[in-house]
Amino acid sequence: MTKVSITVDGVLHESEVEPRTLLVHYLREQVGKVGTVVGCDTSSCGACTILLDGRSAKSCSVLAVQADGSSVTTIEGLAGDEWHPVQAAFKECHGLQCGYCTPGMVLSAVDLLSENPNPSEAEIREGLEGNLCRCTGYHNIVKSVALAAQTMKGGK
Amino acid sequence: MTELADHVAAIGRPLKRKEDARLLTGKTQWTDNIQLAGALHMAILRSPMGHAKITKLDVSGALKYPGVEAAYGADELGDLNGSVPCVWPVTDDMVAPDFPALAKGEVRHMGDCVALVLAGTAAQAADALEGIVVEYSALPAVIDMDDAIKDGSPLVHSDKGTNKCYTYKLQPQGDGAYEAAKAKADVVVKRRFVNQRLIPAFMEPRAVVASPMGTSGELTIWSATQVPHVLRVLLALVTGVSENKLRVVAPDVGGGFGGKLQCYREEILCVALANKLGRPIKWTETRSEDMMATHHGRDQLQDIEIAATKDGKLLGLKVDLIANMGAYLQIITPGIPLLGMFMYPAIYKMDAYDFSCIGVFTNTTPTDAYRGAGRPESTYAIERIMDELANELGMEPMELRKKNWIKHEEFPYTTVAGLTYDSGNYEAATDKAMALFKYDELRKEQVARRASGDKVQLGIGISTFTEMCGLAPSRTLGALKYVAGGWEHCTIRVLPTGKVELVTGTSPHGQGHETAWSQIASDTLGIPVDDIEVIHGDTRTSPYGMDTYGSRSLAVGGQAILRAGEKVVEKARLIAAHQLECSANDLEFDNGVFRVKGDPSKEKAIQAVAFEAFSAHDLPDGLEPTLQAESTVDPQDFSYPHGTHLCAMEVDTETGKSTIRSYVCVDDIGIQINPLIVEGQVHGGLAQGIAQALYEGAVYDSDGQLLTASLADYLVPGAPDLPSFVTDHTVTPSTTNPLGTKGVGEAGAIASTPAVINAIVDALRPYGVNDVPMPALPMTVWRTLNAARQGGK
Numbered sequence: 001m002t003k004v005s006i007t008v009d010g011v012l013h014e015s016e017v018e019p020r021t022l023l024v025h026y027l028r029e030q031v032g033k034v035g036t037v038v039g040c041d042t043s044s045c046g047a048c049t050i051l052l053d054g055r056s057a058k059s060c061s062v063l064a065v066q067a068d069g070s071s072v073t074t075i076e077g078l079a080g081d082e083w084h085p086v087q088a089a090f091k092e093c094h095g096l097q098c099g100y101c102t103p104g105m106v107l108s109a110v111d112l113l114s115e116n117p118n119p120s121e122a123e124i125r126e127g128l129e130g131n132l133c134r135c136t137g138y139h140n141i142v143k144s145v146a147l148a149a150q151t152m153k154g155g156k
Numbered sequence: 157m158t159e160l161a162d163h164v165a166a167i168g169r170p171l172k173r174k175e176d177a178r179l180l181t182g183k184t185q186w187t188d189n190i191q192l193a194g195a196l197h198m199a200i201l202r203s204p205m206g207h208a209k210i211t212k213l214d215v216s217g218a219l220k221y222p223g224v225e226a227a228y229g230a231d232e233l234g235d236l237n238g239s240v241p242c243v244w245p246v247t248d249d250m251v252a253p254d255f256p257a258l259a260k261g262e263v264r265h266m267g268d269c270v271a272l273v274l275a276g277t278a279a280q281a282a283d284a285l286e287g288i289v290v291e292y293s294a295l296p297a298v299i300d301m302d303d304a305i306k307d308g309s310p311l312v313h314s315d316k317g318t319n320k321c322y323t324y325k326l327q328p329q330g331d332g333a334y335e336a337a338k339a340k341a342d343v344v345v346k347r348r349f350v351n352q353r354l355i356p357a358f359m360e361p362r363a364v365v366a367s368p369m370g371t372s373g374e375l376t377i378w379s380a381t382q383v384p385h386v387l388r389v390l391l392a393l394v395t396g397v398s399e400n401k402l403r404v405v406a407p408d409v410g411g412g413f414g415g416k417l418q419c420y421r422e423e424i425l426c427v428a429l430a431n432k433l434g435r436p437i438k439w440t441e442t443r444s445e446d447m448m449a450t451h452h453g454r455d456q457l458q459d460i461e462i463a464a465t466k467d468g469k470l471l472g473l474k475v476d477l478i479a480n481m482g483a484y485l486q487i488i489t490p491g492i493p494l495l496g497m498f499m500y501p502a503i504y505k506m507d508a509y510d511f512s513c514i515g516v517f518t519n520t521t522p523t524d525a526y527r528g529a530g531r532p533e534s535t536y537a538i539e540r541i542m543d544e545l546a547n548e549l550g551m552e553p554m555e556l557r558k559k560n561w562i563k564h565e566e567f568p569y570t571t572v573a574g575l576t577y578d579s580g581n582y583e584a585a586t587d588k589a590m591a592l593f594k595y596d597e598l599r600k601e602q603v604a605r606r607a608s609g610d611k612v613q614l615g616i617g618i619s620t621f622t623e624m625c626g627l628a629p630s631r632t633l634g635a636l637k638y639v640a641g642g643w644e645h646c647t648i649r650v651l652p653t654g655k656v657e658l659v660t661g662t663s664p665h666g667q668g669h670e671t672a673w674s675q676i677a678s679d680t681l682g683i684p685v686d687d688i689e690v691i692h693g694d695t696r697t698s699p700y701g702m703d704t705y706g707s708r709s710l711a712v713g714g715q716a717i718l719r720a721g722e723k724v725v726e727k728a729r730l731i732a733a734h735q736l737e738c739s740a741n742d743l744e745f746d747n748g749v750f751r752v753k754g755d756p757s758k759e760k761a762i763q764a765v766a767f768e769a770f771s772a773h774d775l776p777d778g779l780e781p782t783l784q785a786e787s788t789v790d791p792q793d794f795s796y797p798h799g800t801h802l803c804a805m806e807v808d809t810e811t812g813k814s815t816i817r818s819y820v821c822v823d824d825i826g827i828q829i830n831p832l833i834v835e836g837q838v839h840g841g842l843a844q845g846i847a848q849a850l851y852e853g854a855v856y857d858s859d860g861q862l863l864t865a866s867l868a869d870y871l872v873p874g875a876p877d878l879p880s881f882v883t884d885h886t887v888t889p890s891t892t893n894p895l896g897t898k899g900v901g902e903a904g905a906i907a908s909t910p911a912v913i914n915a916i917v918d919a920l921r922p923y924g925v926n927d928v929p930m931p932a933l934p935m936t937v938w939r940t941l942n943a944a945r946q947g948g949k
Contacts, residue, residue, distance in 0.1 A: 018279075034189040035182015037410075039359050040443035044867035047359060075182035083180070091176040094836045098666030099179030100359040100410030106180065125875040132867070134359050134411050135666050137843030137904075138875040140836060 004068040008033060009077025017064045023057075024048040026064035027074060035076040035103050039132070046131030049104035050074050056111035058104075058130070075103035078110070085151040086110050086144070095144030097135035105131045109145045118149060166675035166685050167895075170832035173671045174690075178408075185407040187363035187380045188440045195365070195436035196225055196274040198426060199281035201288050202449065203263035203270055206299070206519040206860010207312070208292035210261055210270065217287035218273045223280035226433070227288065229271040230258040236428040238394040240484065241419055243639045244491035246515075250322040253313040253517075255484035257421040257428075263292070264312055264483035265521050266862050267448030269421050274429065274437065297519040297860035301457055301478045304516045312483055312517040321481050321515035322490060326497055328574045334463075334510035337472030341463035345545045351533045352930050353455035353480065353854040355447055355864070356526050357872050358665075360410020362450060363440040364423050366430035375431055376403045379423055382412040383703040384663055386640070388695045390419040390487075395428045402427075406693035409665035413844070414525030415450050416665065417705045418487050422449075447865045452854055453526020455480035456493060458537045460500070468551050470560045472508035473572070475500045475537065481515050482522035489522055490515050491638060495530030495624075495706075498573045502538045503582055503622045503798060504560040509572040519860040525705060527844050527905040531623040539619045539910035543917065544926060553914070554586070554595075557620050568891070575624060577796045578891040581824065582620060585886045589800035589822040592882055598804055606922055614817070615805040615919025619911035622798035625899035626711030626892075630790050642791065644708070645700035646716035648677060648724050649784040652770035654763030656681065656688040658717065661701015662709040663693045667901065668833040669709060673717055675829050676895070680721030682748020682762055700788065707797070707899025710829065715789040715893050723785030728765040731783075734776040735768060736760060795890040795898035799823035801907040805915035809923070812938025814850060814916050820882040823903055826889045827896035834900050838883050841904020847873050848905075849912035853931045871931070920944070 001016040008031050015030050027033040027050070036059060039047030048059045051073035059072075078084045086109045089095065096102040105128065112119065112127035119127060124145045125138070133141060178184050215227035230237050240255040254260075259268050271288050275281035296310035303309055304319040312319055327333065338344060365378040375397055381387050384404040392399035409416065422439050430437040441449065457478040463471045479493040493513045501509055528535075546553035562569045564581040571577065590596075595616070602614045627633075630641035645661035658677050662669055674688040681688075691697050702708070725745055732750035733740040736758050743750045750765070752758040765783060768774065772781035801821040807814050821838065828834045851871040855863045864870040889896030909930070916928050916937060924944040929936055 028189075029191075033182070034186070035184065037186060037360070038188070039361070040867045042443065042866045042868040045359065045443070075180075079181060087180045090180055091172055094173065094832045096176060096179055097668070097836055097840060098359065098409065098411040099175070099184060100186070102179050103182055121880065122876075125878075128875040130874075132359065132872050132874055134357060134413070134844075134872065135840045136836060137839035137841075137881065138878055139839040139880050142875065142880065 002065050004064055006067050007071040009074055019065055021064045022060055023062040023064050023067050024059035027059060027072065033074045033076055036074045037100060037103060039100065044132065046108060047101050047104045049107045049131060051107055051111065056108050075106060078106065084110065086113070086148040089144040089148035089151060093140045093144040093147055095136065095140045101131060101133040105133060105141060109148065112145065113149055113152060117153060166678040167829050169830065171671055171675065171685065171830055173668045174674065175668060175670050186360060186410060187365060187378045187407055190365045190378055192365065192367055192436040195438045196276065197278040197281045198437055198439040199273050199278070199285050200269050200422065201271040201285045201290065202445065203259065203266055203268040205263055205292050205294060206266050206297035207295040208263050209295060210259065210263060210290060211293045212289065212291040213271060214289040215271050217289055218284040221280065221284035221287050223276035224273055224284045226274045227271065228258065230256060230260045233258055236432060238424045238428060240421055240424065240486055241390050241394055242485040242487060242489060244488040245637055246324055246490045246494060247322045250490060251316050251318065251320065252485055253316060257424045265519050266860055267521060272425060278440065297858065299518050299520060299856045299858055299860055301480055301516045301518060304518050305478065305514060312519055319517045321517055324494065324513045326511040328572060329508045333508040334472045334474050337508035338463040341471050342466035343545065343548050344461060344463045345541060345548050346461040347541055347544060347927065349458040349460065349537050349540055350929060351454045351456045351458055351536055354453045354526055354848055354852055355854050355870055356413045356415030356450060356453060357870065358411030358413055358415050361441045361443055361446050362416065362420065362422065364426045365436060365438045366426040367436040368430050368434050369436060370403065374401045374403050375427065376405060377423070377427055378405045378407055380409050380416060381406050382409065382416040382663055382665055382705055384693055384695055385661060385701040385703050387419055387423065391423065391427050394419065394424050395431065397427060397431050403696045406663050412665045413527040414453060414529055414705060417525050418451060444866050447870060448521055448862050451486050451524035452482065452521045453523060454533060455523050456533050458533065460537045460541050462541050462545055464545055464549065466549065468549050468556050468559050470504055470506040472506055473501055474510040477513040479513055479515050480520065480523055481517050482520045483517060484522045486522045486524045489524045492523065492525060492530045494636060496534035498575050499531050499534040499624060500538050501572045502535065503562055503620060505562055506572050520856055527841065528902040529706065531902065532845065532906045532909060535619065535621045535623065535906045536910045539621065540913060543914045547921065547926065553618050557618070561620065578793065579888045580622065580796060580798050581886060581888045582798060585798065585822045585824050586620060586800040588884060588886060589802050589820050592884060593802040593818065593820040595802065611810050612806050612808050613919040615807055615915040615917065617803040617805060617911040617913065617915025617918060619801040619907045619914065621801065621907040622796050623903065623906045624794040624796055625707035625902060626791055626795040627706035627708045628791065629793060642702060642712065643788050644702055644713040644716045645786065645788045646713065646720040647784065647786040648720040650681065650724060650762065650766035652767050654683070654687065654766055656683055657691055658688055659691045659698045660713055660717065661698055661703065662713040663701065663703045665704065667704065667709065668830065672710065672829045672833055676714055676717045677721050680718055681724060707901040710897050711795045711893060711899045712789065712791045714895050714897055715791065716787045718895055719787035719789055720785050723787060724783060727785060728762050728783055730776055730779060731765050731768055732760045735774060791893065793892040795826065795892055797823065797825045797898040797900065797903050799903060799907055801911040803911040803915040805912065805919055807916055807919040807937065809941060812934040812941060814932055814937060816879045818882065819879055821907065822884045822886060824886045824888050825900045825903065826887065826898040829897065835883055837900045838904045839881055841902060842881055842908045843873065843878055845905040845908030846878060846912050849909045849930055849932060851877065851931050
């Protein structure tokens with residue numbers, strides 16, 4: 001077992017983990033952050049995406065020990081007093097159906113918009129390439145991200 | 157003194173979904189989130205072989221691994237090794253092999269379950285699989301369907317003596333009718349289309365938790381399932397646990413698309429072992445397990461022949477299918493082709509129809525329902541061959557369709573397959589779609605680009621589809637030998653505080669039932685949408701239901717909601733009349749308020765009536781307290797959504813890459829309850845249908861190795877792989893249900909595949925291409941084009 005200190009959604013967790021423990025399993029099973037989900041075993045689907053020190057990462061492709069000393073934001077910690085504009089936009093534009101890809105999709109979109117606050121449709125599609133959705137056909141996800149970009153710029 | 161603001165009609169409004177709050181903040185209850193004290197985690201050893209004898213199986217080594225409590229092969233499991241049920245024996249002489257949860261001596265597809273381990277954690281259970289000793293002796297595998305039905309083929313089930321599961325025929329006009337129609341034809345076009353194998357690939361992997369720790373000794377099963385009600389019946393029958401001791405819960409379920417319409421081996425195993433050991437058993441599949449062990453879809457060889465006069469009047473249609481069952485039969489495996497059987501004639505009028513289907517066993521994962529289940533296959537074949545016929549006749553493909561489709565004034569219309577379509581307006585949907593698409597302009601551009609020899613050619617693909625959905629009238633299902641019914645249930649309770657519980661037997665997994673069902677009840681009861689709580693997916697709180705598949709939830713379940721709501725209002729009316737001292741007939745009910753006709757100052761809101769029904773101080777003599785009602789509705793008939801889908805495709809003749817330039821669809825699903833949800837359903841269906849056309853295909857090698865057994869190998873499209881869509885609608889209400897609704901869950905998936913392939917073929921027609929295999933990956937298109945250029949095809 002290895003000791004790790006990881007801040008998850010603003011709370012510092014000091015835990016013992018098996019060295020092989022994936023960050024996603026650490027989050028789900030040891031910290032109880034079950035909002036972050038597992039969708040595949042080949043890092044193809046992006047359902048497990050979190051923010052690792054502010055940048056999106058697939059938490060199935062990071063060992064918990066690699067995240068030692070880092071700060072993780074999951075879907076459960078994204079909202080402050082109000083929802084993050086990306087969350088609000090996904091609801092407004094019906095950017096989710098079953099919701100399983102949604103935590104990862106939202107956090108990828110947050111990272112995308114922090115890198116490119118004014119993305120074109122093509123840039124949104126490319127930026128979300130690592131996240132699979134089986135329900136929406138992406139049409140309304142793309143709309144959601146475009147709306148969130150507008151909201152975050154203070155426009156509307 | 158109205159107690160509440162006037163009710164605004166909820167039906168038809170694009171209300172934002174109630175479900176989203178929990179899904180967007182990670183407060184969702186997925187089955188894999190459930191952690192129970194003392195639970196054992198199950199891991200399954202699966203066959204790496206397509207077909208083999210198990211010559212040695214020793215599970216004892218697994219017991220030495222840390223945390224392991226038990227390990228089982230078929231021998232150790234004994235009587236607990238239940239068989240996966242098939243509830244649709246389509247013919248009396250159908251060959252139905254045993255499908256034990258753990259294989260008995262022989263594995264018949266890659267992923268077949270061989271042994272299992274129970275341990276304290278999922279990781280310990282997975283580790284301990286290494287301790288199981290298993291030896292296989294390879295048997296010849298049969299993968300190709302044509303090979304499987306040849307004499308001398310290796311047999312999937314040697315004790316059955318054949319790979320044929322069944323032969324089914326439908327000749328509504330009698331034997332020889334098609335041949336007679338064909339004899340009058342000037343043109344006959346025949347094709348074989350390969351409707352390839354697909355994997356549902358819902359995003360939430362399957363998961364099961366079975367706990368015997370319930371009060372009064374009941375066994376609770378949480379499962380990522382579409383069908384908690386159906387599952388309870390089947391688990392009771394298979395495991396022998398008394399049905400009234402089984403509680404099945406479908407918590408939040410992350411997509412299904414038919415893939416979670418099943419009674420899976422793993423569900424049977426978890427229940428049987430939890431019951432035996434008295435401990436909770438939990439299992440969650442990995443994605444790679446999912447790809448080989450969750451049932452697959454499609455996989456049909458379609459020989460289709462169409463006969464017409466030289467001016468394009470259709471005379472007859474003959475369809476001969478070979479349908480891949482896979483290695484075993486699951487819940488409705490054999491019935492899937494029959495759901496398409498009635499739909500090959502689609503929207504067209506003709507004189508004769510002849511259908512046959514041979515179900516075939518192969519050493520592959522069993523097939524079963526996948527979004528559309530039979531109708532995407534039929535729609536693909538008919539819409540593809542309509543384009544081929546148009547080409548043969550030298551007719552514009554839309555003109556050929558117009559010449560033959562059922563005109564709006566001809567409804568209700570009984571088709572050559574024997575179904576009666578209640579309503580439709582193909583002209584209106586097509587006119588609207590063609591205008592949105594700028595059809596004529598694109599045709600002109602196509603002519604110009606063909607003339608200029610543009611290396612990127614433009615193709616236009618059409619699909620004027622219809623489908624049957626809203627499964628289904630129980631008598632019809634009975635006539636087709638399906639063992640269950642097709643009704644749906646709803647209970648509505650108006651609680652003392654005026655809040656409403658709506659209990660539905662449908663079981664959502666992304667469709668937004670909580671929102672849409674609230675809208676229906678809101679209008680019926682005159683109670684705000686936000687005051688209505690939809691309760692679903694738990695056989696204890698919602699004991700009756702037939703669940704969600706086949707675009708049935710609204711078309712059938714909606715009727716039960718409406719009727720239960722009407723019954724509530726009928727009862728409330730009696731109470732209101734009693735208390736307002738008038739006859740029930742003298743009351744009008746509007747926006748949730750009963751008013752005395754001619755004396756509108758005398759009124760009572762339905763919420764107030766609910767409290768009176770609860771206190772029961774002053775009810776009419778003989779009327780039972782509480783304000784609630786239930787309804788179980790058996791649908792009168794199917795409903796028939798339709799629409800016109802148009803795809804403009806840019807095909808690079810040098811690389812074979814096909815890029816969708818625009819996709820327009822106008823769907824007619826009758827009255828829409830929530831247009832926002834409807835649009836989302838269409839988008840998702842389009843994506844899956846387009847994915848079949850362009851990207852996806854489950855591939856086996858000749859030994860039965862699944863080569864597409866992960867999401868890295870099976871191409872579920874990502875956002876850059878798909879375009880935005882132009883969607884619109886016409887509204888021709890269904891006449892078979894009082895809400896006038898049809899289904900929408902499968903429409904996009906059914907309609908889009910042929911539109912896409914027709915577009916590619918249309919682009920390449922000048923080069924002599926008259927078919928492109930699916931998925932039309934660049935390499936496939938390039939090869940097809942090259943073969944045609946060399947005169948090979």
